[in-house]
Amino acid sequence: xxxxxxxxxxxxxxxxxEIHALTGPTVLWFLVFLLVPLSVVFVYSFxxxxxxxxxxxxxxxxxxxxxxxxxxxxxxxLTVGIGLxxxxxxxxxxxxxxxxxxxxLSEKAGILLLLFLVIPFWTSGVVRTLxxxxxxxxxxxxxxxxxxxxxxxxPLEVLLYSPLxxxxxxxxxxxxxxxxxIYISLSQIDEDLLDASETLRGNPVxxxxxxxxxxxxxxxxxxxxxxxxxxxxxxxxxxxxxxxQGTITTLIYSSVNRGLRYPDAAxxxxxxxxxxxxxxxxxxRTVDITKIAQG
Amino acid sequence: xxxxxxTRSSTSNDSLLARLSEALNVRRLLVVFVSFMILYIYAPIxxxxxxxxxxxxxxxxxxxxxxxxxxxxxxxxxxIDATVRSLQLALxxxxxxxxxxxxxxxxxxxxxxxxxxxxxxxxxxIITPGITYGVGASLTLSDLAxxxxxxxxxxxxxxxxxxxxxxxxxxAGFPRNLAENEQAxxxxxxxxxxxxxxxxxxxxxxxxxGAAVFAFTLSYNEATRGxxxxxxxxxxxxxxxxxATGTRATPELFALGAVTTVFSTVLLxxxxxxxxxxxx
Numbered sequence: 001x002x003x004x005x006x007x008x009x010x011x012x013x014x015x016x017x018e019i020h021a022l023t024g025p026t027v028l029w030f031l032v033f034l035l036v037p038l039s040v041v042f043v044y045s046f047x048x049x050x051x052x053x054x055x056x057x058x059x060x061x062x063x064x065x066x067x068x069x070x071x072x073x074x075x076x077x078l079t080v081g082i083g084l085x086x087x088x089x090x091x092x093x094x095x096x097x098x099x100x101x102x103x104x105l106s107e108k109a110g111i112l113l114l115l116f117l118v119i120p121f122w123t124s125g126v127v128r129t130l131x132x133x134x135x136x137x138x139x140x141x142x143x144x145x146x147x148x149x150x151x152x153x154x155p156l157e158v159l160l161y162s163p164l165x166x167x168x169x170x171x172x173x174x175x176x177x178x179x180x181x182i183y184i185s186l187s188q189i190d191e192d193l194l195d196a197s198e199t200l201r202g203n204p205v206x207x208x209x210x211x212x213x214x215x216x217x218x219x220x221x222x223x224x225x226x227x228x229x230x231x232x233x234x235x236x237x238x239x240x241x242x243x244x245q246g247t248i249t250t251l252i253y254s255s256v257n258r259g260l261r262y263p264d265a266a267x268x269x270x271x272x273x274x275x276x277x278x279x280x281x282x283x284x285r286t287v288d289i290t291k292i293a294q295g
Numbered sequence: 296x297x298x299x300x301x302t303r304s305s306t307s308n309d310s311l312l313a314r315l316s317e318a319l320n321v322r323r324l325l326v327v328f329v330s331f332m333i334l335y336i337y338a339p340i341x342x343x344x345x346x347x348x349x350x351x352x353x354x355x356x357x358x359x360x361x362x363x364x365x366x367x368x369x370x371x372x373x374x375i376d377a378t379v380r381s382l383q384l385a386l387x388x389x390x391x392x393x394x395x396x397x398x399x400x401x402x403x404x405x406x407x408x409x410x411x412x413x414x415x416x417x418x419x420x421i422i423t424p425g426i427t428y429g430v431g432a433s434l435t436l437s438d439l440a441x442x443x444x445x446x447x448x449x450x451x452x453x454x455x456x457x458x459x460x461x462x463x464x465x466x467a468g469f470p471r472n473l474a475e476n477e478q479a480x481x482x483x484x485x486x487x488x489x490x491x492x493x494x495x496x497x498x499x500x501x502x503x504x505g506a507a508v509f510a511f512t513l514s515y516n517e518a519t520r521g522x523x524x525x526x527x528x529x530x531x532x533x534x535x536x537x538x539a540t541g542t543r544a545t546p547e548l549f550a551l552g553a554v555t556t557v558f559s560t561v562l563l564x565x566x567x568x569x570x571x572x573x574x575x
């Protein structure tokens with residue numbers, strides 16, 4: 001329902017100027033500080049590079065030589081693969097948390113527990129990632145305990161510097177980011193709808209499948225978007241928990257850091273952005289996330 | 296993890312009776328699962344706190360209790376400087392981001408042309424990978440516009456990173472009948488300023504505070520976006536990253552993590568207390 005329609009005659013113009021005043025600064029800020037830099041990245045991805053400096057000459061080399069090289073392609077496949085797998089795992093673990101916060105607790109208790117879950121994220125991601133080392137390491141807590149119980153007779157090596165370690169690290173990082181928007185979506189569900197489903201003899205599973213789940217999809221979409229993008233951009237997990245595989249993010253950083261190869265970094269960045277756009281576009285095609293803003 | 300798989304497999308059971316009896320159990324399983332997840336989410340933090348007092352460093356088991364790592368931490372001027380810089384940056388970013396995002400979110404009381412476009416523009420700020428944005432911002436601000444590298448050059452970038460999250464929180468947290476209440480005051484002849492001060496502000500204040508706290512955290516922890524802009528003025532996350540990649544984990548970093556956690560718990564408790572107190 002449109003709020004503007006309910007205004008008094010002549011109010012439309014006032015609210016329009018108010019809207020411009022309210023949104024103008026943010027729009028301007030994002031144009032200057034976000035769209036301009038991204039355009040600059042796009043331009044730089046077509047520039048030449050010679051002995052540690054950028055030359056203003058058009059070339060497709062950053063794309064043909066770097067982006068399409070075997071190293072970068074396999075790193076890209078790995079990065080996107082990690083992003084997708086982590087998103088699915090995080091959704092499977094995050095949804096029940098959101099469901100619990102919404103349906104097993106009162107509103108205040110739900111928000112309070114969510115706040116409590118956010119506390120660990122106030123500690124730098126790097127340090128938080130390092131916190132896993134004494135737990136997962138060869139002589140770490142888990143190995144020692146398992147050895148002591150007698151489940152294993154030598155330390156598990158798969159616990160650290162492995163895909164499992166990365167999954168553990170990523171999930172810890174993003175499960176709350178996934179659960180929060182889902183919780184918001186679940187909170188917006190009209191209780192009457194759930195009662196109606198019950199009255200119509202829908203059992204809990206049917207109610208979940210036909211009422212709760214579809215109505216929570218905007219939150220799921222936002223959570224998946226956060227998780228996918230943040231996973232791809234994460235520095236600490238591939239640096240400290242992987243067996244040494246570089247993701248595309250770490251490769252972009254090193255191409256700038258070692259030798260200021262800006263055109264290469266720009267071309268890889270554009271490709272990364274493109275992949276993210278495809279993912280987000282696919283999500284937005286299936287789910288209308290603006291619903292979460294309309295209540 | 297065990298609770299998770301059981302919850303899932305239970306939904307595929309077809310007998311109605313079995314489903315009903317399991318529906319009761321689902322709640323219990325959910326409690327077990329969430330307790331497990333809370334422990335898991337806190338595991339690295341608990342590990343930080345525990346091992347920051349271990350005289351044997353970062354390996355299990357415990358050798359002995361020591362506060363040595365804290366002494367070393369507090370004598371480390373580089374870390375202290377970086378912390379101060381991070382706090383300064385996060386404060387300035389929080390103020391700007393809170394003003395921008397509150398204004399933008401208030402516009403969503405109305406339907407307006409471009410409301411979807413604006414939301415997508417904000418989301419672009421989140422979905423642009425940190426490193427892509429970092430490269431773009433450093434090329435634009437340092438190389439093209441010629442600004443000198445330094446702490447404050449990271450301000451616009453951090454604002455772009457924090458505003459979208461703040462707007463999402465505000466939109467989710469604003470009361471549903473905000474526009475109607477304001478409209479009622481308008482009909483009764485309240486001026487724009489009075490309406491904002493007396494009607495809008497009291498209703499949105501707790502959410503705004505929540506958004507501000509969130510913006511502060513995001514800025515304080517952000518490393519990649521500012522990485523190429525700050526020059527020598529390393530912020531704390533950048534400094535930590537530099538130390539950790541150079542020497543792997545050190546017990547001092549664990550001590551630092553422990554201090555941060557305690558500090559933020561106190562801060563969040565206070566903020567949470569204010570929100571709950573004022574929403575009554």
